Amino acid sequence: MRARMCSGTLCLALVALLVAYDRVALATDAPERVVSMNLCTDQLAMMIAERGHLISVSYLARDPQASVMAAEAGTISINYGQAEEIFLLKPDLVLAGTYTTRTTVSLLRKLGFRVEEFAPADSLEDVRANIERMGKVLERPDVAQALIADFDRRLSAISVSDNQPHPTIAPYYANSYTSGRGTLVDAAIHAAGLSNVGAELGLRGTAKLPLELLVVSRPDLIMLGRRRASAPALAHEIFEHPVVQNLMQSTSAAIVPDRFLMCGTPHTASAVELLFDARAKHIVEQTQ
Template identity: 45%
Template sequence: MWASVRSSSLAFMLAAGLAASVPAWAEPAPARVVSINLCTDQLAMLLAAPGQLRSVTMLARDPSVSVLAELAQGYKVNHGKAEEIYLDRPDLVLAGRYTAQTTVNMLRDLGIRVEIFEPAQSFADLRADILQMGQVLGRDRAAAEIVAAFDTRLAQLQAKQPEGPRPVAATWSARGYMSGSQSLAAEIISTAGYDHLAERLGRKGGSFLPLEALVLADPDLVIEGHSRAGHARSEEVLAHPALHVLTGRKAAVQTPDWVCGLPAVLDAVEGLRTGQEGAQ
């Protein structure tokens, strides 16, 4: 069911992006755009005009972290190296705040325009990133339409908040990492009708929560991080026997919808909401 929800919402956003006309600009929109960050990969794929986006990272094709993995199959991939990017002759490179600074500096020294995008820590950041991408690609109208569609769907979800006391949810990833109360994950959780354990513990930023503390808190829902085949030892905590004493659910797993600030975060909200309703 979630595949159909996600595919229909992405189809709408892509149609809006491709149908929107390009506004008048003081200078031409970039024609050879390269993305070297997973989140800018997906923002650009949502918004770029046909033929405008020339290359995305290999991660964009990984369905465990990318909601647009199938669409990314139609793009050339890059490995984020300055040399290969330069040879592609881009007139715009899209990067994240934590993209290797040496790569960014080298590209700028070569006279290539590099636009930096901040990681989305909230729905407000998500909107800002979409609008920024629209602005740098010359696709302002398409970006505004996607934001409007996001806000419409968000309002519909907020109007259907579950009644009664709010259950508590906690994220739980490799090495016991828990997202903070001021994070994109926290807003997903709150919109779905849960209180985030991090907020109750006063942890604004992401932090590592000892297994004992998680067991003592005994949240109603533990949202586990995605575990890959051949996982590292840091992920062994996700299968620790002590987790079996938790009285709440431990069925939810963070999907690609949680990774970047994209409209697909509302698919994550719906996934949590459906699980909550099924548990009542």
């Protein structure tokens, strides 16, 4: 009886020791209080971080139009990227984008926090690199590798050789902006076997595509986001312009929700698939 109790105590002690060891191991391995303050790092971190280790994401992560993982973000507390609130969260790792919240990032660094910055992905290669790096800083390289493998598998299912037809497509956003060379959208268009009108016109980055040039370029397809405006603004009036209305009636539309392309994530493959489907549909319509 006494011996049994003793072994029971011993067991408990062993378990306690194991738990303690595990804690120590975790503390030295992966950051446990990760705070992300950028929509793109939010999504990558939610996919890669261990449950419970990501303690806060930016408020944008909950916007279903901008974020692929709005539902998951609903279960994590949100921040507005202000130094004070990040400080109070006592993170051991802060994830940020290279373009936004610059002053906050430098302040947090001065206060001694570890901040990892991620540049926005402008190509499919950037998407892979960002996933891989996120795996590294969160100490979960195997999860990241699995995501990359899945991403590559989806992309390799779509292959269009150079001698197959490349219909032209014009991405067209509010305020008559389009995506030129050097953008993730351009990369997705190429991967889907299409040819980007903006890039052919020599536009770089996200640039204005004057209405007149859109008409002259006569794209085979027009690419629209499915973002519904939260409130009216003149920026969306361009879609009511009779010229654009005519064009939308006579041209096949490729509807690609903004959230797939706003950030380079494994879900960018969904955008490529949607574009590829639109291309296939257009080619079928042409041959009929």
